[in-house]
Amino acid sequence: xxxxxxxxxxxxxxxxxxxxxxxxxxxxxxxxxxxxxxxxxxxxxxxxxxxxxxxxxxxxxxxxxxxxxxxxxxxxxxxxxxxxxxxxxxxxxxxxxxxxxxxxxxxxxxxxxxxxxxxxxxxxxxxxxxxxxxxxxxxxxxxxxxxxxxxxxxxxxxxxxxxxxxxxxxxxxxxxxxxxxxxxxxxxxxxxxxxxxxxxxxxxxxxxxxxxxx
Amino acid sequence: xxxxxxxxxxxxxxxxxxxxxxxxxxxxxxxxxxxxxxxxxxxxxxxxxxxxxxxxxxxxxxxxxxxxxxxxxxxxxxxxxxxxxxxxxxxxxxxxxxxxxxxxxxxxxxxxxxxxxxxxxxxxxxxxxxxxxxxxxxxxxxxxxxxxxxxxxxxxxxxxxxxxxxxxxxxxxxxxxxxxxxxxxxxxxxxxxxxxxxxxxxxxxxxxxxxxxxxxxxxxxxxxxxxxxxxxxxxxxxxxxxxxxxxxxxxxxxxxxxxxxxxxxxxxxxxxxxxxxxxxxxxxxxxxxxxxxxxxxxxx
Numbered sequence: 272x273x274x275x276x277x278x279x280x281x282x283x284x285x286x287x288x289x290x291x292x293x294x295x296x297x298x299x300x301x302x303x304x305x306x307x308x309x310x311x312x313x314x315x316x317x318x319x320x321x322x323x324x325x326x327x328x329x330x331x332x333x334x335x336x337x338x339x340x341x342x343x344x345x346x347x348x349x350x351x352x353x354x355x356x357x358x359x360x361x362x363x364x365x366x367x368x369x370x371x372x373x374x375x376x377x378x379x380x381x382x383x384x385x386x387x388x389x390x391x392x393x394x395x396x397x398x399x400x401x402x403x404x405x406x407x408x409x410x411x412x413x414x415x416x417x418x419x420x421x422x423x424x425x426x427x428x429x430x431x432x433x434x435x436x437x438x439x440x441x442x443x444x445x446x447x448x449x450x451x452x453x454x455x456x457x458x459x460x461x462x463x464x465x466x467x468x469x470x471x472x473x474x475x476x477x478x479x480x481x482x483x484x485x
Numbered sequence: 486x487x488x489x490x491x492x493x494x495x496x497x498x499x500x501x502x503x504x505x506x507x508x509x510x511x512x513x514x515x516x517x518x519x520x521x522x523x524x525x526x527x528x529x530x531x532x533x534x535x536x537x538x539x540x541x542x543x544x545x546x547x548x549x550x551x552x553x554x555x556x557x558x559x560x561x562x563x564x565x566x567x568x569x570x571x572x573x574x575x576x577x578x579x580x581x582x583x584x585x586x587x588x589x590x591x592x593x594x595x596x597x598x599x600x601x602x603x604x605x606x607x608x609x610x611x612x613x614x615x616x617x618x619x620x621x622x623x624x625x626x627x628x629x630x631x632x633x634x635x636x637x638x639x640x641x642x643x644x645x646x647x648x649x650x651x652x653x654x655x656x657x658x659x660x661x662x663x664x665x666x667x668x669x670x671x672x673x674x675x676x677x678x679x680x681x682x683x684x685x686x687x688x689x690x691x692x693x694x695x696x697x698x699x700x701x702x703x704x705x706x707x708x709x710x711x712x713x714x715x716x717x718x719x720x721x722x723x724x725x726x727x728x729x730x731x732x733x734x735x736x737x738x739x740x741x742x743x744x745x746x747x748x749x750x751x752x753x754x755x756x757x758x759x760x761x762x763x764x765x766x767x768x769x770x771x772x773x774x775x776x777x778x779x780x781x782x783x784x785x
Contacts, residue, residue, distance in 0.1 A: 383559055384596035384691075388610040388698060389586030398609070402600045481678075 275453070278437030279460060285354045285433065286420045286464075292359025293419070294412075297366025304371055319367070326364035332425050334361055339429045354426045362419050369415060373408030374400060406479045413472035417465050424461075434460055505568055510535050510702060510733055511556060516565035518551055518757075525551045526562070527757035533702070538728050539735045540744035540765070543754035544780060549737045552754065553706050556735065557581075557588045570701070586614060589695025593707040595687040597679035597694070604675040607662035607694045608655070614698075615654035622647050658697070665693040669723060685716030689723050696727075703727065705736040741784055745769050753777045 300319045306312045326334070338357040339350070377400050385395040427436035438457035442450030500515045511533040518526040525548045533539060541549045554560040556567055558574050558581050567574045569584055598606050622645055629642040636642070649657075666672040669689045679687055688708055695703060705724065709717045721743050728734060728747045738744055744751055744765060751768040753761045753776075761774045769785075772778045 378594075378596075380592060380594050380596040381598060384590070384592060384598070385610075386582075387557060387559060387585060387588075387590035387592075388695070389582045389584070390610060390613060391582055394613065399598055399600070403598075 274432075274437045274441055275434070275457065275460070278432055278434040278457070281351070281426075281431060281433040282420070282423055283464075284351060285358060285423045285426060286416075288351075288355035289358030289362055289419060289423070290416055292355060293362025293366050293415075296359065296363025297370055300363065300367035301370035301374065304367070305374060323364045323367060326361055331358075331361055331422055332428060335425060335429060350426075350429065350431050354423070354429075354431060358419060358423060361422075362415060365415050366412060369411040370404075370408055373404040373406075373411070375404075376407045377403045402479075406476070409472060409476050409479065413469065416468060416472075420464055420468070421461060500565060502566060502573070505571060506532055507571075508534055509568070510537075510570060511735075512566075512568040513556070514566045514568070516552070516555055516562050516567065518548075518555060518560060518562050518564075525757050526555065528565070529757070529759055530565075531752070531759065533733065533735065535701075535733055536731055536749075537733055538747055538749045539752060540748035540750075541735065541737045541752045541754060542739070542741065542744055542780075543752075543760075547754045548757040549754050550706055553704050553735060553737050556704055557585050557590060559590070586610070586698050587701045589692075589698060589700035589703040591688070591691050591695055591703065591705045591708050593710050595679070595684070595691045595711070597687055597691055599679055602676050602678055603666070603671070603682075603690055604659065604662055606679065606690065607665065607697045608658040610694075611658040611661070611697050612655055615649070615658065616651060619647065619649060619651065619654065662693075662697060665696055666690075669693060683716060684712045685719045688712060688716075688720045692720075692723055692727075702733040702735065705734060705738070707737050707739065709738070709740060739784070741769070741781075753780070755780075 300323065303312065303315050303319050306316070308316070335354070335357045339353050343353045343356075381399050381403065382392075382395050385399045386392065390398075423433060424435040426433050427439065432440075434457050438453045441453040503514055506512055509532040513529060513531045513533075516526055516529045517524070527548075529548075529552060541552065543549050551560055555562045556569075558567070562575060565575075569588065572579050572584055574581060574584055597603075598609070601609065626644045626647065629644060633641045663672055663675060666675055669692075671686060671690065674682060674686065674690075679690070682690070692703075692708075708724065709720050712720060717740070721740065724734070724736070724743075725747055736744070736748070746765075748765050750762060751765045752759050753768060753774070755776050761768060761772065761777050768777070769781065772781055
């Protein structure tokens, strides 16, 4: 049981870290991509486009390998950080598209009305567009988080001790039951995490949809 | 406050500014707007004075709405100028946000903020402006206090007396909002969300939201076109009341009867130009232009 506990901790640390990093990167990229096409934004927009295309077009496992064995192939560099950065970068690309779609889904009239009242564009974004876009973004982000948590299981491929690795290590022996049992237990753990997350997201969504209630 | 970085001008040789009429509230000079090849506004000039009620009529696609939206720079004109109280709104050095606070705008689609209650919708902008001014005054005081350390005894700057507090500003705005809501008989809906209201109620609240900023002029962009027929009356009634109170207003409308009744001057636009204008009796009673005659025969 100690091993599973250790693995669970590792999975959670990577998930939470990567999710936070992903949100940050995703929001930044979405905001850059939403800027009008002026001279100042041509280069940043191009960089963001390339980034999103490359990350979404290559397998996650490969990105993790590159991070672990090429970019951060430094002796003594904590593997957890490597994993968090790799998953964060990956998640950021997907999240950015979700956020962008959410912000675009808000009716243009809303921001126009706020600008016509003499409010600045930043204030309009912060108080009118983002709160309304959030409602549409939350389900997509929830999806992305669920996928992220399950995807962290591939860190066992670079030798990190997460939940999946724990199941592998514990499960040894001649009998089927000996290695089947820990795997099912670990599966239940994943299920529990994802279930709790889904519940939380539902709660947030319900609160945000308050204004639509008749 | 950061400004929209988008250049408000994409013009080859800017038209020279003509001398301004000091009495005009809004002065439009040679305003043009084109989307690529499509010329939506073609050299429109007009003067709007304090207390004027201007109705703009015309077939769809004639540039009425674009003209109205150019008045507060929701659309960037490609050429020409708009002056509001002597300020050139097309000039990037003029803070358009400050100018817009004096021009209320009402949209066809109401555009009430869906994420806020009715009360919050109305108080959002006044509270924000109030708090901003409070912050600026406080910052100024702090700066003066610091600089006074280095000033001689005689040249010390006195601190401005900041009387209001954050709470005061918010409660004032709410009081004002409730007063306005009471006027349109919707004070019971103060805490409702816009999605629970009827079109007529929403539009009246949108008008009140613009009024809460104490605008000098109200711009109405087809205020009744998205309403059920039975709700048109209540909105027009409110606009009429405003008109009798002496509010300057520019109304793009398809309600000819209303335009005739309320307007002091009617503009007929076609093909991006003001084709005919004048008192409503003249425009509706004795139209000169063929295009206007044709238009009136279809709508009246």
